[in-house]
Amino acid sequence: MRPHIFVTADPIDGLRSVESVRQAITSGHAKRLWDAQLAIAEQELANKVYEPGDRFPGRDEMSARHANRDYTVVHRAGTRALRAALINLITEDTRYRDDSLAQMEALFDTARWPEWRDIAHKGMNIDLRAGQLSRYLSIAYDWLHPYLNQDQRERIVEGVDRCGIQPYLQDVADGVRWANGTNNWMTCVVGGHGIAGLALSDDHPQSQDLIDYAHPRLNAYFDRYGPEGEFNESVSYANAHALPLLYFSAHRYASGGGENRIAAFPIPDTCRWMMYFTLPPGHVVPFGDSHIGRPPSAPMFAAVAEATRDPELQWFYLEHSVPDDPDADPWELLWFDPTLEPREPTIPRGRAYQGHSQNISVRSSWDPKAAECVVYGKGGHGSEGHGNHDSGQVCIDAYGKRLITDPGSPPGYPADFFGENRYRYYNASVLGHNVLMFDGEEMKRERTDCATILDSHFEDGEGGWWQIDVAALYEGVESIVRTVVYAAPCTVAVYDKATHPDASQVSLRWHSVSDPEWSPDGRFSVQNEDSGVDALVCSQLAEIGVTLQHHAYAEPYNRFRLGDVFEQKHEPYLDCVVSGPDVSILTLFRTRQGQSSENWEETSDGWSCGSSSVSLSSNELTVTDGPITWCVQV
Template sequence: MSELPPLARRRFLQQASTATAAWWISPRLFGSETPTTHVHPRIYLSASGHAGLRTPADLRAAIASDAWSRATWDRIVQLAQTEATQPPLLPHSPVPRRAAASIRDRNLDYHLCEATGTRLVRFALVHLITGDAACRAAALAQIEALYDPERWPDWIDQSHVRFGHPADLRTGMLAQDVAIAYDWLAPSLDATERAFIIEGLNRRGIQPFLTSVTQDAWWTHDLNNWLTVIYGGLGITGMVLAGEHPDADRLVSLALDAFERYLSIYGERGEFNESVAYANANRMPVALFLAQHYATAGGDNRLARPPFPELCRWVMHGTLTNRRLVPFGDCHPEAPVMAGYISAVAAAAQDGVLQHYYLTQQAETTNPLELVWYDPRVRPDSPAGREPLATAFTAHGGMIVSRTSWDPDRAACIVFAKSGREENHEHNDVGQLGFDALGERLIIDIGSPSSYPADFFEPHSRWQYYNASIRSHNVLMFGGREQRYPVRERGESIDVSDLAGKVTAWSHEPGHGTAWRIDLTPAYTGAIQVTRTVLHLWPGYVLVFDEAELDAAEEISLRWHTIDQAEPTAAGAFVVHGNHAACVGHIAALDDTDLTFRRREHAYAPPYHLERSGDPLEQRHESYIEATATGSRCRWLTLFASGTVTDFGANQHWQRTSNGWTFSGPEGLIEAKITTTEISLRAREAHRSISLA
């Protein structure tokens, strides 16, 4: 792929500005037509209402009649009116969740661009619906700042300049939001104001994008969020500017072609090629296809067809209690669900279960797009009784979930595991398992570092950061080696299915529990056979049986990451405490292996200890319990019993018997057995059991 020489982007912008400004800011922008010929709004709201498309009047009616829409609108208006009294956001502006290093370096990070674009669109919507003059003025002031090379020198993240292309994620984000704001402001703009906004979009978004496409940028090939954010942002820009910019049709065509390629990534049940914790990247396909539905005056609504309803159900199954997602891959485990796009799919498919999920997971927002995407006519239906409590997906990461209920706040226990490997933002975590109890994390996945290091996505160096490494996951490790992983260059597609495990046995007894077995052999080197068998006896009893046969004797390790600093005994017993929930664990070898137990903590070490800004990564010292031994085989059993802190404490232990283990809990005696023919967990007094042959 070709690259621009140093400072080429800045020179490109200056040349583009000089060459085109005089042409754009003139009546010729509209040809022989008047500005009123190009009717707006046309994206997400329709001036005509043709084919049942929602109009500004329809939105006003929903605000007046629907409680959720009214509450959301009131928050949007209040925030917009407050922001309208403030100066425009600039590269050094502090916004929520923004890193101090980005503010210091005036870098265009995600949080700044997201906040700026959402604020701009919020101004535009409030003005469109109410005629608020202050919001109109604030929107134009923010656009003027975005176009000013002295105040916003670039529309690109500094860490992406090294790729040599004039467009990146930030280009797509900002172009999209400026275009939507233009669409909603246009009825109140005169010809000069329209020309000013279109010229800036051309100079700062459209031409950098087209130049990057001509350069065959790597992100034109990778089927990940770079493609969707950049192509999607400029595709929506093209839909907004149809008839008003000579490249509008080309922008739309390029985007639709790219997104049709992108749709090939989804599994049969909607599985995404990244972890569910990164699923907010699906917002862009939703945004583009809904925009197309409006831009084609009510043409086919792609969101009503696969993979979109299935994708949203996959995300729903991957949602834990307290608005958190299953924390596989690159993620922040305590971050709230970002499910704003799901309301658009619920509306397109008239799906009450997805509507219920949206309302329970992301009910409060000040994002204007969520308000216009939401259809209050869709009646919410609880997933209880409509969706299974346990499911195993087979594509990509192969997410497995066993939950005791669909209670969004305090399900007794949710066990999450995986059999596969994602293609993007992945970790070496094939076979990973953890669980929550009563809405709290107990056996955990630690997620991402505080910020991405500069080489975090480069071949090999990624695994030097423990977050992505096998070292930070609750799986077997042999000889300290990583799991098998692909080595690919940016823009190169690789099939990773031969590095993934496979569910070979599955059993679910409604009201009793769930059991499964995974063949993990393909994920390892130096191994003849590796399997993991899991039983989840409801409510909160979990059995994990790990077996492996290796090519040669070497160190074997098993780690369990805990929310606290749980200390194991010499016999392998431990207790994990949350605020309200706890679990009692025990690790044992079912052969003559002499296991050693210890508690350890993670830490970053030079040279792999810096963010891409050069600042040190946050040292969190995540704690884990490790069992180790040396040999060529292992048959290791881990048992957990979880519940309230008062029910499960330091005086309780799993007891070994002549034919298994027992635990005395609030439901009476729990029995665990492993024989040559069957693995089982049974709550004797509760008449509940789960087994796997």
């Protein structure tokens, strides 16, 4: 029976049929998804097919100039073929079949697409791009199958086999590392070819081999997740959680409604974990290798909501779905179940996760667009996948705007970014994060060099706090404990207490989204449109030297992997420096809406700013915002 991937020709209990999709797209969100996909497909009918040197909105000039087979152009080419196949399936308008075939023919033509591989990825036949394209074109084949003649079917199977499957199998035979890896390379490449096996089915003689190789590896991949569903790489890479979901959703359909793996641990748990680390108005926390402002992968929430009948995941999906995004995956229309009613989250607003990167967040509300305040941080270890030297990091957003920030990744991956030189780039270095640094030394690099979340507590409507010990990440340090307290809705205190007998200079950097207004006494204010934060850095043990600095890349650590020079970003930070072996630095923040800043002022027992007040004794930190007070032992 075809189609049989993500949609079925005939009705099957628990699965979407072609006819049920046709009925769903007449109203509501399904109609918005359909109208958007149809509009994109209609525009593409008038455009030439995608080739590696194409320039279009959203593609960087460097990749186009090099005619690189980068993610962006591969995604556009693959989704064009897939989208047109879906439109043909729903409307039976064969103009879209022909457009899908035209894009496939271009992809099979080595004069136009020399390889299904990024030119920066050496020492292998194929890479992530073949995982993408084998997946896209095989699913398109399944959807087009009833509308193709035998010659067209054979041409598609031959093209996917020659350009994707056989080079992939050769890499596997050669023992390429990603074939048994524990990151997005394995889930994309191995998973993508597993989906190809499911979609091509009996029309390819090695389909079952592709499935048999992928299935146990994709299933075992989840063993790498944390005990509460924590993704095994940095949170910024967690959209890759969608890759094994793709495979298991395809497998569920290909088996006629068999095992519902998507409903089982850790898949729904990881989606809820991602909810905590998605910031208003809709971007993922930028810890680790990240692109600032990247949205969460909304379609996977639709798939998991449908599989689990979870109304809160459905709510999250609907809040973050962008139907008219030209890069939207066409299967989103098939994954969204309009019969499942959404419900706003009832899960707690604050949570500290112990696994992997040990991410922590607390927020004033689950308002998806403009929560008054979100405070987020992490622990982690010295060898996080796509991670940085950022254990202890704390950032603050307010009213949907970034204020106290993480710089994210360099403008693109340098050639040496995943080797010994990684920490020469400030984005990955301790230099680029809001944490303590001792005499300019980097953090340690092993998996066993791990932070410890000592304690945490959160209450909805009141905020919460956490304490984290990061001493294991530093050489020669006797103790480092960071205490973070959030008194809802607007007050945050960060207290760093450390002892390093051999350190002569200790630095704490606070990165801000824009140049702050600041003074040498430690007061500073940051503005981002109509949101702002007023802050004070102070110490009871030593005088703090405060200066405004800006990052800059320096030769030779300032180039993309293709050799082009980075555009400098010059991200600002306040460098707060103290001397001596004992460190006691308290940083106070009050978020606000509007342009009017207000200073923190010293009082008889601490500091105050508007309705916020903070006091610190030898063993207790007290933080108040109006009627809300937190007292934490330090």
